[in-house]
Amino acid sequence: MDIVEQAKHFVADKVANMPKPEAAITDVDLKGFGFDGITYLAKIAVSNPYAVPIPIGEIAYKVNSSGRGIASGSIPDPGSLKANDKTMLDVTIKVPHSVLISLIRDIGADWDIDYELELGLIIDIPVFGNITIPMSYKGEMKLPTISDLFMGKQPAEMEGAPAVADA
Template identity: 50%
Template sequence: MAQLMNKAKGFVAEKVAHVQKPEAELADLSVGHVGRDGATLAGQLDVRNPYSHAVPVCEISYSLKSAGREVASGTMPDPGSLAASATTRLHVPVKVPYDLLLSLAKDAGRDWDIDYEMRVGLTVDLPILGNFTLPLTKSGELKLPTLSGIF
């Protein structure tokens, strides 16, 4: 009986390993809104759904690092679902308080951009598999707007 159970576990594990999973890419990070309480950066996440039905997104967790320290982190619970057999763009608003922006001024003062690394965990609810998290990382430079560009 134990031998039969081991064969069944092996069969299921092999089939699950070959199941298609959604693919995601961090497309862009830009300055979205600047207000009295801080700045909101706009992250763009493109997710391709290989299934012929919509897949619910459980949550998106994110962490933004610059100059070797964490600038912002958080989670977005229930951001919607992925369209069937299509690529869906999800928007990830990253709120950064002014005190952290001022601490990054040294980096921005040299070349008027901020070097960043953004880590995102996209958790989707896949049929049969359950919750599945896609880890994503992107590094780049965030160009800051100039005063003439704002006004």
């Protein structure tokens, strides 16, 4: 093996063993509801092992329930990750009422929606380029009751267990 091949293997080995940012969805809660749909807030904890901030290019999300996509979207340029620290990110997810009607069988049983949230955190790391950190979270979305809508309760006043992560 010549020196160029040895150098390639050395660099590839060092790159493969470098620490990489890690992310996890910590919680999903009801944020609010209105005439156009229900809004949920997903909280993401991202750790940056590098001594420099890392820009986040985009956060893409998709929510599935009963084998169907019920919401999807992206948040372009949500900021950057703090150097050598953990950064908390908020992702707002809007679920239209029309989708809830199509899931009426699941909702009727216990007034919640069993779901899986898939997130992709796209970050720009110099030398590597863009990398995507995939995340997944399973849980239940508690829905507001009719009395909650007419009595004017805010999401913080409503009862409901937080979603449970599938680790």
